[in-house]
Structures are given as structure tokens and as C-alpha cells.
Amino acid sequence: MSPTRTPVKQLSGNGKLVYGCDYNPEQWDRAVWEEDVRLMNQAGVNLVAVNIFGWAELESSPGTYTFERLDEILDLLHASGIGVNLGTGTSSTPAWLTALYPEILPRSASGTVAWPGGRQAWCPSSPRYREHALRLVSETVRRYGAHPAVRLWHVSNELGCHNALCYCDVSATSFRGWLKARYSTLDALNKAWGTTFWSQRYSAWEQILPPRTTISTNNPTQVLDFHRFSSDELLGYYQAEAAVLRQHSSVPVTTNFMVAAHIRNQDYWSWAPHMDVIANDHYLDHRLADPATELAFAADATRGLSQGQPWLLMEHSTSAVNWQPRNIAKGPGEMLRNSLAHVARGADGLCFFQWRASVQGSEKFHSAMLPHAGTDSRIWREVLELGGILETLAEVAGTTVRADAALVFSWEAWWAYDQESHPSSDVGYLDQVHATYRALRESGITVDVVAPGADLSDYKLAIVPGLYLVRDSESAVLTEFVRTGGTAVVTYFSGIVDENEKVLTGGYPGAFRNLLGIRSEEFYPLPPGQALALDNGSTATLWTEAMRLEGAEARLSFTAGHLAGTPAVTRNTYGAGAAWYVGTALDPAALRTVMTDAAAEAGVRALIAPEGLEVVVRSGTDNSYVFLINHSEEEHKYPAHGRELIVGEDVSNAVAIPAGAVRVVRTANPVPQTAGFTTGQKDVESD
DSSP: SSOOOOOOOGGSSSSSSSEEEEOOOGSSSSHEEEHHHHHHHHHHHOEEOTTTOHHHHHETTTEEEHHHHHHHHHHHHHHOOOEEEOOOSSSSHHHHHHHHHHGOBBBTTTOOOOOOSSSSOOTTHHHHHHHHEEEEEEEEHHHHTTTEEEEEOOSSSSTTTTOOOOOOOOHHHHHHHHHHHHHHHHHHHHHHHEEEGHHHHSSSSSGOOOOOOOSOOOOOHHHHHHHHHHHHHHHHHHHHHHHHHHOOOOOOOEEEEEEEEEBBBOOOHHHHHGGGSEEEOOOOOTSSOHHHHHHHHHHHHHOOOOOOTTTTEEEOOSSSOOSSOOOOOTTTHHHHHHHHHHHHHHHEEEESSSSSSSSTTTTTTTHHHHOOTTSSHHHHHHHHHHHHHHHTTTGGGTTTOOOOOOEEEOHHHHHHHTTTSSSSSTHHHHHHHHOOOOOOHHHHOOOOEEOOTOOTTTTTTEOOOOOOOOHHHHHHHHHHHHHOEEEEEEEOOOOBOTTTTTTTSSSSTTGHHHHTTTTEEEEEOOOOTTEEEEETSSEESSOOOOEESSSOOEEEBBBBSSSTTTTTEEEEEEEEEEEEEEEEEEEEEHHHHHHHHHHHHOOOOOOOOOTTEEEEEEOOEEEEEEEEESSSOOOOOEEEEEEEETTEEEEEEEEETTOOOOEEEEEEESSSOOEEEETTTTTEEOO
């Protein structure tokens, strides 16, 4: 476990919100550095990440270190009052290292070598890589451990982004060691993996390999355990670097997580306790139908990893990225809305990749704070605007988001849920998570994202989407939560298997059957494009099941097909609480209705707002801060009383939020329940 977590606002140097960036001075002539630092000061930048990819600069050949340029940039930043988030430089190998030791290079499941020339060309299990990397870390921290500019140590970079799963022989040996520690005996492993199937039984540890490409499908428990091992292996590497840093420096240590829709290789619930600061990288993903909802979910999940305390957005973009099929630039005001959405949901710092847009390399078309167009550009003007706004919001630093509802999320269940040979490849774990989260967000319900088995006693409502894999201890927590008065909503394909991917027999949804008061005998996934009518006039897609009531009541039922009359959504009274089950993929409006009905029953407060207006509250000891983010193309008004901080004016009845704008109102605690809102010229009353 880490020492007491460092407050993010401490990293700014003045107790305010962090405003920062990645800076790669090695890409630029020395003459550019002075201008960069001058412009950083103009923008209000107070924390700069350097030496992220610095290995080849610092160690040009084995054991030959050259620190003079890094000395100069740290001294220049410090003299200008800018703090440093100092990278250890180990995220990508120098060419000499893999040329001398090609066994460091990772291999895919089919045995293909990932050659150098990109980044992260190293196997997480390689002792040779670790030897050289830790030597560099030791040299770096000995030199800079007490440097006054250094406010944060940045281990590697986006660990596991490209090399999380390595299937080489070195990884195979490490995997076997991890399995021995987990199972102790081969008999226990064989039982857990169900190796009586397909004559897979192992009689010696040396027979076990990573789940490499096979002629058929892999053993699902072997695949699951390999994901667990790989996450632990990279965490162990992080801890090795952190131990060297902490031996020679008292500066806090972290690495940047990737809580995002396209990254699933690390179980960050197990990583988070080892971080002095929780930091996340997030980029708007235009491959998704609703990128803004995914951003909000990622921010809430990062806050969950930080146990409700403020966290740091280590990277995001001013505009387009370079790695999506279509790299869409952000429109006017979109960067501001994206950035402040993270602050609204608990970030005490905003940093960008990167400071100055590169002119060479794979990321030359990735946006930056200082774009190719220079300072005479919309992006630069918005960078200055955001810096000024963060200055006016300084008092928000250290406040927290408080929620009555919790959403249970599991990287482990994600690994298991999306494997092969399941009832439908059209049904994905993250799709379920995002659908339920979107319904809650659009209903004005703020949620905390929590791990399976987390304490739910501070919440009134628990949402459990697609928790396919669940341990007895984790299902017991949810059951006790409901028994003592809580309300739960569980969605389809939950509670199906235990931690070893073994089906919980007796009828679905296994672990939650008694809690939910239902029993399903068989799944009936639907083909793409097919929809079934429900008795409230809505439709269902993707998934149905042969469900019968065993104590629960039907809230929605199918009216068509061979399951006509079969329950689709149920509610069961259990102890002093209630448990709802959503046994199909509801259309968005119907899912919102289920969520709002369950939330109302639980007594969960909703911050009701017109469509397109996002409302989130951060609270401190005396005051709360109502963030109002207008994603729509029309002005909205929202009931408020207090001081609006961005424009700087008192409000006594309602605050106007222009189209595409953000407003933040400081108000005395407690924040009153919204009684109504105004949308354009139309007054709307809410319950």
C-alpha cells in the first residue's frame, strides 16, 4: 500500500488547480525553450511533464549517461515558477538495448515478434529489461530526487498500452510462477481451469503455457488468469520503479492510468492503492456513438479509483488525436466543455498531451496546446481562456463529488464477459455499462463507480450492469445492502460464473437469483436488427431469456415472439429493500424510466435539467459548486443562488448558460433540490 495519498492541488505549487502538459524539449532546438517557457507562463501552466520518452537521450549507450540538457530544462522551468512531473524515461527502449538483447522484445499470441521502431517494445516479464530500466531510474532519482522543481515522479508512461500481453517464453515462465503462487498445486489448478474438458489436464507445471493461438478456442479460465497475471506483472514492474524512487526521494510517485473505452488490460482496482496520486489519461473517442457519456463515465471511474478524493487528468487533447480512424477536431468551446467536465467530476488538475505540436514522428498530427498554427489560432486562444478559468476556480480545489448511487464496475468481469463461445458476440460488457450509465446521467443522477464487493453502506442505490463474473463475497455484499434497505438494479448476463469461470448452476442469474426472486432457464439472444415489443410500448433488442417469477413482480413483459407474456423487467422485495432485474436490452427511454423509478424508490436525489445540460456538484465544508455544462445549441437557465465564478456575477434566481458554454455557481451548503428549470422561452417544472 502507498503512503497517504498526496492532494493533487499540492502539485500546482500554490494549492490551486493544476494546469499542465507533456513537454518534449528534446524534439526542439535550444532556442525554442525560452519562448516555450514564456508562453507557458502566459497560459498559466504550473506543472510540466518531461523526460517521458527520454531514455535514448539520457543513456546513449550502455552505462553512458548525459544529463546536462535535462538539467537545463528543469532549471529553466523552476526559475520560471513551473513545477515538473518528472518521467523516469523508461516507457520505450533505446535502440541499443533491444539490439544487444532481442529477447526483451514482446511476442503476440501467434508468436510474432513486436520489433522496435514504435514504442513499448519490451516484455513486462523480462529480467534484462528490468535490470537496465531500474539502473536508469536509480541514476535519474539520485540526480533529481531533491531538485526543487520536481513535484511528482511519473513512472514509465501508460503502462500496458501496447505491451500488456506478452506470450514469449520468458512470460510463460513468469506465468507459471504466478500460477504456483495462486493455486499451490496442480490439482487445484486443474480443478479451477476445468481441464477435464478436451483432455487438457496438466501433470507438470512446465506443460502450462500462456493462452497462445490454438487451432480452436482457448480454455476461458486460462485466458482469464493470463489477464490477471499480466495486470499483476505490470503492477509489479511499477512497484519496482516506485521502490527505487522512494528510496532516494520524498516526492510523490504515480503513473498514468488509461480508464477509457478502448483500454481494458489493467485491473486498476488492484493498482490504485499503490499510487500516491491517482492520474488518468483520457481522449474523446469518436468511434463511440456517445463520446461525451464515455468521458463522464471515465471521470467518475477515476474518482472511484481515488476513493472519492480529487484526482489528476494527466493527459487529454486540445483538439484532434492521431490514432482514430477519423481524427475529428474539436469545435469552438468543446475543449473547454470536455476539460471542465473532468473538473466537475473530481479532477483537481488538467494536463494536455502535449505542449508544442510535434513536426515529426507518429504524433505530428496530434493536437497540442501550442499548435502548428502558433499563437494566432483558436486553440491557443482557448488554452489561454481555460487557464484563466482554472485560476478563477481555484477555490474548487480539494472539494469532492458526493453521490447517493453506486455503479459496480469490474475489469475482471470485462475480461471474462467478452470472451469467445458466449451466447452472443453482439453483447459486450462495456456496452451494458455505458448504457446504464447513460440512463443515469441523462436522468440527472450522479454516481460513484465502485469495485465489486466495495462497501455500499453510504449509498441508497446500487447499479450492477453485466457483472457476469462474481465471487460469493461480492454477491453477499449486494444482498446485504438490499436486505438492510438499499435498492439494487442488476442487468442481464450477471451472476453467471464464479471467479474461475465456473457456471453457477440451478438457473440464471446464478449468484443473484434469490436476491432478484427470478429464475431463467435459457438465454435467447436476438439477431442484429430484431426488436421485440414490450407491454409499455417500448422495444427490446439483443437479449432475451426464459424467465419466470419466484417471488418478484413483473414490471415489463414481452408481447411478441415465443416469449410473449414472459417478464423482461422485474422487481423483488428483499428484506427492507428492493432488487430490480433488467433481463433485456431496453431502448434508451425505457431504460431511463427503470433507472428513475428505482432511484425514486431509493430516495436518490436527481439534479433535473433539460436535455443537453450536464449538472454536477462538487462540495466542500461550507460551500458547494454547481457545474453547468451546456452541450446543446441553445441557451438554458438553471435555478441557482450564489456567485457565478466564470463570469463573476451574483445570481439570486437562475443562471443563464449560453449555448456551448460552462458556468460554475458557488452556493451555500446544502444545495437545494432543483424545483424547475427554464429551457429557452419555455418554462418546465420538475417534480
